[in-house]
Amino acid sequence: MNCPQYMYEGQSLSCHCLVNPASPGFPPATAQWQGSSPGKKLVITDVTRDDAGRVFMCSLTWGPANDTIVKTSEYELIVAYPPPSPPVITGHENKSVLLVGERLTLTCTVTGGRPLVTSLSVRCWSGVQSEPSAMTVVNNSVTLTFSIEAVEARHDGTECVCTGDWEGGREAYNASGRIVLTVIQGVNVLAWQVVAGASGCVALVVFIVVVVVARRGQRRENDDNISAEFDALNENTTV
Missing domain, CATH: 2.60.40.10 (Immunoglobulins)
Incomplete structure (x- = not known):
C-alpha cells in the first residue's frame, strides 16, 4: 500500500493496494481493495473527522485462477487535527x-x-x-x-x-x-493587599481614620469643658 499515515481535514485520499514489484510471484499475484476491481485506487474526497477510524482491506491473491488469497493488509484512516484549545x-x-x-x-x-x-x-x-x-x-x-x-x-x-x-x-x-x-x-504583604484590594477596602481604611480623628477631637473638646468647669468650681470655693 502507498497510503499516508495521516490525512488532514479537507484533503482527498488516493492510494493503491499494490503487489511488491520485487517479488510478484509466478504467475504474478494481484492486489486489490476488497470490494473493488484489481488495481483500483482507494479514493475518499474531502476527508472529515467522521471518516476517522474507517478500516479498508487490501488483499493479495494468487493462483491459477487468481482466486487464492495469500495475504491481507488493513489500512485504518487516521484523520489528523490539532488540539482544540491552548495550553x-x-x-x-x-x-x-x-x-x-x-x-x-x-x-x-x-x-x-x-x-x-x-x-x-x-x-x-x-x-x-x-x-x-x-x-x-x-x-x-x-x-x-x-x-x-x-x-x-x-x-x-x-x-x-x-x-x-x-x-x-x-x-x-x-x-x-x-x-x-x-x-x-x-x-510588604499587608501593604500589597491594601493597594491591590477593592476600592471598598481602601474606603473602609479611610473611614476608620476619619472616625479615629473625630473621636480624638471629641475627646479633646470634652477635656476642655471639664477643665473649664473645674476652674469655675475653684473660683467659687476660694476663701
Whole structure:
C-alpha cells in the first residue's frame, strides 16, 4: 500500500493496494481493495473527522485462477487535527502573590488533538532558570511540570509561557498559555493587599481614620469643658 499515515481535514485520499514489484510471484499475484476491481485506487474526497477510524482491506491473491488469497493488509484512516484549545498553566494564578524565596511549581497541560502534541516547553523571561520534568501522557492529555526553586524579587512581573509542538501535519498548532508572576517581600504583604484590594477596602481604611480623628477631637473638646468647669468650681470655693 502507498497510503499516508495521516490525512488532514479537507484533503482527498488516493492510494493503491499494490503487489511488491520485487517479488510478484509466478504467475504474478494481484492486489486489490476488497470490494473493488484489481488495481483500483482507494479514493475518499474531502476527508472529515467522521471518516476517522474507517478500516479498508487490501488483499493479495494468487493462483491459477487468481482466486487464492495469500495475504491481507488493513489500512485504518487516521484523520489528523490539532488540539482544540491552548495550553493550560496551573499552579499559579495571575494577581496571586508569591513571597521571595518561595518555591513555585507550574504544570502545563495540552488536551486533545490527533496525534497528541509531541513536546511541551515552559519558558519564563527575566532569566528565570529551571529544569522541566519529563512529560507524562494520561488518556488524551500531555503534561509537563516546571519548577522554580526559589523566586526572587527580580522575578516580579515575569511572564511564563507554555507552548506545545504538534507534528500532525500542515495545520500548525501555535497556541500558548501565559501567566504573570507577582513576587513581593514578606514585610510588604499587608501593604500589597491594601493597594491591590477593592476600592471598598481602601474606603473602609479611610473611614476608620476619619472616625479615629473625630473621636480624638471629641475627646479633646470634652477635656476642655471639664477643665473649664473645674476652674469655675475653684473660683467659687476660694476663701
